[in-house]
Amino acid sequence: MPPEPPPARRPRRETVTGTPRAARRRTLPPAAARSEISEQTTLGHTYVRSLMRSQLRAALWALAALALLVGSLPLLFTLPGALGGGGAPAGPLVWAALGVAAYPVMWLIARRYVRRAERNERDFTGLVEGRRDAADGPGKGAGRR
Numbered sequence: 001m002p003p004e005p006p007p008a009r010r011p012r013r014e015t016v017t018g019t020p021r022a023a024r025r026r027t028l029p030p031a032a033a034r035s036e037i038s039e040q041t042t043l044g045h046t047y048v049r050s051l052m053r054s055q056l057r058a059a060l061w062a063l064a065a066l067a068l069l070v071g072s073l074p075l076l077f078t079l080p081g082a083l084g085g086g087g088a089p090a091g092p093l094v095w096a097a098l099g100v101a102a103y104p105v106m107w108l109i110a111r112r113y114v115r116r117a118e119r120n121e122r123d124f125t126g127l128v129e130g131r132r133d134a135a136d137g138p139g140k141g142a143g144r145r
Contacts, residue, residue, distance in 0.1 A: 037128065047124070047127070047128070050124075051120060054120040058116040058120060059113065059117075062109055062110070066109055069102065069109070073098070073102070076093070076097055077093065077094055077097070
């Protein structure tokens with residue numbers, strides 16, 4: 001009798017728990033802009049001032065929009081008397097303007113300010129880290145609101 005062949009071996013199954021090779025990239029040394037900022041050179045100071053200017057611009061826009069909203073409320077309250085309403089009570093108009101209409105507008109102003117501030121910081125971080133998508137310059141994000 002011929003010897004019996006050994007049973008066929010199944011391939012061994014392995015579970016890969018690490019990160020894929022394509023995802024593993026060598027970490028690059030810090031970008032030049034980061035070292036310029038940390039060493040407080042003239043160029044680093046320029047980078048930080050640029051961020052501060054863009055944040056100030058966003059804050060001034062929000063402040064001007066809020067001042068325009070709040071400053072126009074007294075004019076709105078005198079409108080019924082100017083239109084010939086005479087002694088018409090402006091109470092419901094005042095409550096509607098202050099209690100209902102003003103808050104959504106303030107929320108929109110605040111939302112736009114926060115989005116612009118976050119975009120400014122994201123662009124600055126991209127510039128410092130050397131990412132090309134954020135470091136294309138101010139012209140790239142200028143059209144976005």
